[in-house]
Amino acid sequence: MLADLSEKDQKELIFPGGRGGKGNSHFATSTRQAPRFSQGGEKGIEKELILELKLIADVGLLGFPNVGKSTFLSRTTSATPKIANYHFTTLEPNLGVVKSEYGDSFVIADIPGIIEGASQGVGLGIQFLRHIERTRLLLHVIDVSGAEGRNPVEDFKVINEELKQYSEKLSNRKQIIVANKIDSMQDETLYKDLEKMAKEKNIEIFKISAVTGEGLKELLTRVTEVLKTLPKEEIVEIKQRKLYTLEEKEEFTIVKEDGIFVVDGPGVQRIMRRVNLEDNESMHYFQKCLDELGVNKALKEAGVKEGDTVKVVDWELEWYD
Numbered sequence: 361m362l363a364d365l366s367e368k369d370q371k372e373l374i375f376p377g378g379r380g381g382k383g384n385s386h387f388a389t390s391t392r393q394a395p396r397f398s399q400g401g402e403k404g405i406e407k408e409l410i411l412e413l414k415l416i417a418d419v420g421l422l423g424f425p426n427v428g429k430s431t432f433l434s435r436t437t438s439a440t441p442k443i444a445n446y447h448f449t450t451l452e453p454n455l456g457v458v459k460s461e462y463g464d465s466f467v468i469a470d471i472p473g474i475i476e477g478a479s480q481g482v483g484l485g486i487q488f489l490r491h492i493e494r495t496r497l498l499l500h501v502i503d504v505s506g507a508e509g510r511n512p513v514e515d516f517k518v519i520n521e522e523l524k525q526y527s528e529k530l531s532n533r534k535q536i537i538v539a540n541k542i543d544s545m546q547d548e549t550l551y552k553d554l555e556k557m558a559k560e561k562n563i564e565i566f567k568i569s570a571v572t573g574e575g576l577k578e579l580l581t582r583v584t585e586v587l588k589t590l591p592k593e594e595i596v597e598i599k600q601r602k603l604y605t606l607e608e609k610e611e612f613t614i615v616k617e618d619g620i621f622v623v624d625g626p627g628v629q630r631i632m633r634r635v636n637l638e639d640n641e642s643m644h645y646f647q648k649c650l651d652e653l654g655v656n657k658a659l660k661e662a663g664v665k666e667g668d669t670v671k672v673v674d675w676e677l678e679w680y681d
């Protein structure tokens with residue numbers, strides 16, 4: 361990752377453009393009012409970058425399909441996600457804001473349900489987990505109604521295993537278990553077992569009905585409290601921030617190969633890039649630049665003689681004293 365654009369108006373320089381050139385009027389003097397040569401601009405850098413959108417929310421909803429995540433979002437915020445009694449009703453993440461009735465307002469992200477094997481690409485959910493990477497708290501929604509014949513304790517474990525496969529860091533994020541659909545519980549022991557497991561693991565658990573609204577106030581009050589204790593940490597690690605630094609070095613090397621003096625290095629390459637070698641006046645300018653860089657002096661020291669061939673980068677010239 362090169363940059364993390366998480367603040368409003370944040371700017372990052374990934375590649376600078378090439379240095380600009382100078383038009384011929386720049387080289388005009390009182391005696392030479394219309395010089396024919398100009399200095400070309402340097403080429404910029406071209407690269408393809410992948411931009412990845414990550415939603416930013418305080419709280420992420422996590423759970424199997426159909427457990428009531430979207431119902432929860434629609435009940436607690438003014439978001440209007442699609443809700444239906446089938447798996448993968450939600451295909452795209454949804455955000456909602458819980459208003460300050462319970463304290464500070466906060467943002468909840470609802471993502472598609474996660475299923476076993478998700479970290480290996482089964483289902484939909486895993487590709488959306490990045491949207492809750494930035495949350496500070498996860499609400500793990502579990503259906504305790506027993507309607508689909510599922511076991512809440514098992515569900516909790518499966519989802520956490522998938523989470524761990526996806527990201528160790530995300531799996532260590534603070535979770536609160538939200539036991540949903542208590543209005544239609546068929547077997548109380550399903551909830552009791554989950555509660556027991558939660559106690560053992562020292563995870564807070566709340567029972568609610570996203571449909572009737574039971575238990576929501578207590579849960580949201582607690583979420584507000586917990587959020588106050590969780591810092592807005594920098595969650596995303598940036599391994600390498602600077603991709604490019606302007607090359608200010610004026611270095612060059614001279615080597616003698618088969619009787620030819622070869623001059624190369626960033627300093628001369630930079631000059632070469634900016635000079636139009638077809639133009640006579642530009643040639644003078646080129647010579648002047650080489651002189652200023654110390655190339656001519658160094659060549660003399662290296663023993664260059666009249667008539668010798670000097671190759672500057674990939675351009676061959678004959679040496680005159």
Ligand SMILES: Nc1nc2c(ncn2[C@@H]2O[C@H](COP(=O)(O)OP(=O)(O)OP(=O)(O)O)[C@@H](O)[C@H]2O)c(=O)[nH]1
Pocket residue numbers: 423424425426427428429430431432442443444445446447448449450451471472473474540541542543544568569570571572
């Ligand atoms: N009885 C009852 N049904 C609920 C409750 N919460 C949600 N449901 C029902 O469960 C079904 C699924 O609800 P959704 O909110 O779409 O579930 P989801 O977790 O968002 O599902 P996906 O988007 O598919 O992952 C719908 O028929 C809801 O009406 C609840 O508290 N009690």
Ligand SMILES: [Mg+2]
Pocket residue numbers: 429430431441442449450470471472473
């Ligand atoms: Mg949904």
